[in-house]
Amino acid sequence: MITRRDFISKTACAAGFLPFSVLPYQQFMSEQSDSGLDINIFSKHLQFLDYQTTGEMAAEMGFSGVDLTVRPNGHVLPKLVKTDLPKAVHAIKASGVNCKMITTSIESVENPLDIDILETAASEHISYYRTNWFKYKEEVSLPDSLLFYQNEIKKLGDLNKKLGLIGCYQNHAGVSVGASYWEIRKILETVNSKYFGTQYDIRHAMVEGGYSWENGFQLLHPNIKVIVLKDYKWGKVNGKWEAINVPIGEGMVDFNKYFKLLKKHNLKPPVSLHLEYDLGGAEQGDREISVDKKVVFDAMKCDLKKVKQLWENA
Template identity: 60%
Template sequence: MNPITRREFTKKSALAMGFLPFATFGQSLLKPKLDTKGLSVHVFSKHLQFLSPQDAAEKAAEIGFQGLDLTVRPKGHVLPEDVTQTLPRAIEDIKKGGSSCSMITTAITDASNKTDINIIKTAANQGVAYYRSNWFKYRDQHAMEADLAFYQQKIKALSLLNSQHGIVGCYQNHAGHSIGASIWEIKKILESANSKYFGTQYDIRHATVEGGLSWENGLKLIQSSIKTIVLKDFKWGQKNGVWHPVNVPIGEGMVDFKTYFSMLKAYNINVPVSLHLEYDLGGAEKGKTSISIDKKNVYKAMKKDLDTVQRLWEEA
């Protein structure tokens, strides 16, 4: 038999899924024979903001992370207004710590904003490949469709700016009321963008919160736009009689990682990962610069989640 190309395989897989809507990705029929090498996992530096960038890099490397997803935003490791001076120093320190920084998390929203331009230019010059933007909010007294069209143009402008500097922007899906809780909203705002330079940072935790049993449809819809992914877990719990999502360690919640990772493999998606730890870690989960528990407990949690992620990926 003649070998098929990766693109042909993806098309054939998509056709197979269309004809078998009730099949699960655990079945061998849909499980691709792809390289199952481990994921490239970066730790979100928000959870290490009680350390300097160099110390955070040293610890990340020691634990086994590929690098840092560095916070370049208000209250982050690097403040936006100081980015031209402090980001190069931070990345140099990260390298001294034996790690790397190929992705950053920002509050970027506007290609005409001087601070946002400086972040994009400086990050690109320092070899950063991806940034996560801020979220957009629906505006009062505007139709939702009008707002989606408005922000579509914002994303288009950012993608053009990114193309000039060789960096990729990502919009994260996030549960709640901002644009992007629904994957369909992200699909819409990305329609006019240069898809090579702006896509999505797919977050399975938030997709499961908002999508329930339909998150697989959302993943199928957005899969070609995924540039980076976020990993974390949750379960539903009650507080004062009100149900809400409760963050938990990877593998202890409601995220179906077996199906999710199998789908990523079927779509041939193995992109940089940002690992978030948003369960109780003495304030580290909230990006506190001073935490109430022994730092060793934070590092232990990071190692446990990282090991679990890699095991679940290999098993999928």
């Protein structure tokens, strides 16, 4: 029996989709091969929806789960985590998809609110969480800053072991800790690698690594717990060169080589799919967006379909 969710997830991406509620799944006549990837939609882009509708849309489009934002201005606010995270997880799971990943502002075991998030996440059977990005300290050298955060991560890893969680630090272009893969390697040096690793972001790795991104992958692949997928290209904005976010497959990320490397090392980590290009504010996590919701849903479905194709072809 082919389910409605199966039909919607396999339908070709095209402009002018009919509303999901009126799609006749009798039109679906043949199965396409499954990508085999565990692809979760980053809930930052659906913060204009409530928990239940977020789960329903993820299910209808064929995502396996939701990477839920639990941070300031997120789907779940940290101060309300004890009550709202269980509500969110239950609503999402009731829609037929999982919720085993959260994106947080966690920084230290010394912060009681961070502890609340981790303990609540563990009680709700969350598997992975992403921390906040660390800032270099102005009063100390860069190497000393890295040693400080190395210790913070070690303590988080110790707590993760007790709670049954896996923490992740994302490599991110810019001037915060972790723009380069060597910084990531340093701060992960002393933590128990079973309970803390990296959320590897190929877009940011290529922006910062240029031609050397493959070296960064080779350095960090034993520590990869979760991956982020998104695309970009360089272009001028108001006369200034910038990395411009674009839909999957329309930019400079070499997904063919990247996916081949993942397969070579037998890596198939959970995926958080990000849509950071212009979607009327949804790309920024706005709760009120300036485009029809269908524009966002179509973009999600197109990127999901493209990822599956790229993975299958690699």
